[in-house]
Amino acid sequence: MKRKIAILGSTGSIGTQTLDVIRQHRDLFEVVLISARSSVGLLIAQAIEFDVPHVVICNEARYQDVADALQPHGVKVWAGVDSLCDLVGMDGVDIVVGAMVGFSGLRPTLAALKAGKVVALANKETLVAAGSVVTKLAREHGGVILPVDSEHSAIFQCLLAAGDNPVERVHLTASGGPFRTWDRQKIAGATAAQALKHPNWNMGNKVTIDSATMMNKGFEVIEAKWLFDLTPDQINVVVHPESIIHSMVEFVDGAVIAQLGCPDMREPIGFALSFPQRLTVGNKKLDFATLGGLTFEAPDTNRFPCLGLAFEAIRRGGNAPCALNAANEVAVAAYLKGLISFYDIAKIGEKALSGLNFAADPSLDDIFATNSEVAAIADGYIH
Numbered sequence: 423m424k425r426k427i428a429i430l431g432s433t434g435s436i437g438t439q440t441l442d443v444i445r446q447h448r449d450l451f452e453v454v455l456i457s458a459r460s461s462v463g464l465l466i467a468q469a470i471e472f473d474v475p476h477v478v479i480c481n482e483a484r485y486q487d488v489a490d491a492l493q494p495h496g497v498k499v500w501a502g503v504d505s506l507c508d509l510v511g512m513d514g515v516d517i518v519v520g521a522m523v524g525f526s527g528l529r530p531t532l533a534a535l536k537a538g539k540v541v542a543l544a545n546k547e548t549l550v551a552a553g554s555v556v557t558k559l560a561r562e563h564g565g566v567i568l569p570v571d572s573e574h575s576a577i578f579q580c581l582l583a584a585g586d587n588p589v590e591r592v593h594l595t596a597s598g599g600p601f602r603t604w605d606r607q608k609i610a611g612a613t614a615a616q617a618l619k620h621p622n623w624n625m626g627n628k629v630t631i632d633s634a635t636m637m638n639k640g641f642e643v644i645e646a647k648w649l650f651d652l653t654p655d656q657i658n659v660v661v662h663p664e665s666i667i668h669s670m671v672e673f674v675d676g677a678v679i680a681q682l683g684c685p686d687m688r689e690p691i692g693f694a695l696s697f698p699q700r701l702t703v704g705n706k707k708l709d710f711a712t713l714g715g716l717t718f719e720a721p722d723t724n725r726f727p728c729l730g731l732a733f734e735a736i737r738r739g740g741n742a743p744c745a746l747n748a749a750n751e752v753a754v755a756a757y758l759k760g761l762i763s764f765y766d767i768a769k770i771g772e773k774a775l776s777g778l779n780f781a782a783d784p785s786l787d788d789i790f791a792t793n794s795e796v797a798a799i800a801d802g803y804i805h
């Protein structure tokens with residue numbers, strides 16, 4: 423029996439790499455639904471190559487282009503996020519790959535979990551903004567979240583060796599991004615083009631900027647809290663520039679189990695798709711003899727204040743991480759357009775936390791309200 427896969431955000435970095443894994447294992451997987459926001463050409467090409475029966479174009483203005491191209495192939499074409507939310511819950515979907523960017527992934531992810539699906543989650547902002555709501559809903563409806571983020575996939579893999587032993591701490595590794603060795607003054611003048619040159623990982627623009635500010639690592643701390651039921655004090659961030667150790671779990675006796683591999687997102691994607699089996703995914707294998715050394719250093723929250731902001735948000739809890747995420751999405755989009763400077767991203771995040779209308783136990787409605795209120799305020803700082 424082939425596993426039937428829905429890919430939310432099939433034209434982005436995770437989406438295309440997911441399809442690359444599936445391309446290598448057409449006997450194991452069948453793609454039954456793909457969606458994209460507005461990359462019409464690639465979406466159409468993917469639908470034809472993978473014989474996908476259902477295609478959603480989220481930007482409704484582009485519907486006719488996609489329908490004209492795909493209806494002659496017998497493909498059902500839908501428009502808008504509401505359609506996507508309806509379709510992810512349909513019978514015959516086994517795994518939903520959550521690869522949309524940012525807060526926009528929240529509603530479809532919730533819809534999939536509500537339908538009791540397995541969600542291979544790459545869209546960390548969903549857990550950052552609404553971790554309590556998302557995990558509660560998954561529990562109530564039998565939905566399962568499998569991590570695709572490489573660090574969380576690593577922790578998940580390490581935990582398979584844990585038996586009943588409780589976790590003492592996890593060590594989330596961070597590459598440190600392109601500005602790891604730069605001083606604060608030089609970082610202050612960094613352009614988006616420089617920030618987009620990640621030393622190790624091939625990723626989309628949003629997460630690559632978040633890696634340069636280390637907001638990504640902060641968000642991953644929040645993601646780890648929800649995925650593995652940890653307190654902030656149990657999560658240690660360590661900079662590991664080689665990105666070979668993808669994360670580690672420590673136990674009460676001081677033993678540490680680590681997961682290693684060449685940095686290639688197809689490995690965690692493949693593991694989530696085929697769990698508990700493993701697949702070949704076409705990646706490079708580690709050659710320890712030529713690897714040289716693995717090095718580690720403490721993160722510097724003075725040069726990378728976004729990491730400190732994320733820890734502040736997780737400690738405050740409630741809707742604080744949602745607010746930080748909303749401000750960050752607006753700030754990163756503005757930075758990519760050259761409208762603000764590198765450290766303005768942190769300043770806008772800081773303002774979102776200091777001016778927050780705090781809700782200790784936010785409902786889903788509170789989360790949506792916080793997201794739009796904070797995004798509007800953050801937008802006001804920029805324009």
Ligand code: MG
Pocket residue numbers: 571572573642
């Ligand atoms: Mg990651």
